[in-house]
Each structure stands twice: as structure tokens, then as C-alpha cells.
Amino acid sequence: MIEVIDAERCTACDICVSVCPTNVFDKTDGIPIIARQGDCQTCFLCELYCPEDALFVSPFADAPQAVDVAALKEATLLGSYRRAVGWVEESRHLRAADRSYRLFGH
Numbered sequence: 001m002i003e004v005i006d007a008e009r010c011t012a013c014d015i016c017v018s019v020c021p022t023n024v025f026d027k028t029d030g031i032p033i034i035a036r037q038g039d040c041q042t043c044f045l046c047e048l049y050c051p052e053d054a055l056f057v058s059p060f061a062d063a064p065q066a067v068d069v070a071a072l073k074e075a076t077l078l079g080s081y082r083r084a085v086g087w088v089e090e091s092r093h094l095r096a097a098d099r100s101y102r103l104f105g106h
Contacts, residue, residue: 002040002047002057003067006078007031009054016046016055037064044081053079 002024005016010031017025017032021043026035040057047055056072058065059081072078082088 001042001062001064002034002037002055003065004056004069004072005031005034006054006056006069006073009052009078011052011054013051015049015051019045019049021045047079047081048085048087050079050082053082055079057081 012028012030012032014027014032017027022036022039022041024034024036024040025032025046042057042059044057044059047057056067056069056078058067
């Protein structure tokens with residue numbers, strides 16, 4: 001379940017809003033808000049696509065949890081899913097191909 005958007009890292013690019021298949025986020029004039037946390041299906045797309053590692057999705061939560069952003073930063077958990085699947089700076093050029101496949105099936 002999506003737990004937090006780190007206001008210090010978020011640049012309000014709204015990529016998380018765009019990629020969320022269950023419409024969990026709402027756009028604002030600044031940082032998006034987690035408007036429908038209970039609709040999160042823990043797909044990790046928001047965390048995967050976030051270029052600033054500003055999101056944390058808890059893989060074990062089936063209900064909202066209290067999250068300490070400072071502890072997440074210290075443990076380098078923000079963006080950890082993206083790093084675990086190899087979406088690091090060196091593979092950035094491959095993301096467009098992935099997006100094309102998801103959208104158009106090729």
C-alpha cells in the first residue's frame with residue numbers, strides 16, 4: 001500500500017498520478033496527495049516511475065501504517081523497488097520501450 005510522498009524529494013511532476021491504475025492520487029497545485037489510499041493495490045508503478053525516489057509503497061501493508069520518512073531515507077527505502085528491479089540511471093533509456101509495450105502491446 002502506498003504510504004508516503006516525501007515532500008522534500010517530490011518535484012510535483014505528477015507521473016505517479018498518471019501511472020496509477022487505480023487512481024489513488026489527486027493532482028494539486030503542488031505535490032500530489034494520496035486521496036484514495038485504500039484503493040492502492042501495491043502494484044509499485046508509482047514508486048517505479050518516480051524519478052526522484054519520493055514515494056514509499058509498503059509491500060506488506062493491507063491497512064495504512066505510520067511511516068517515519070526520516071527512517072525511510074536513512075534505510076534508503078525510498079525508491080528501493082525501482083533499484084531492485086534494475087531501473088537505475090544506467091537503464092533509463094529502456095523505460096520508453098517498456099511504456100510503449102504496456103500501452104500498445106508491442
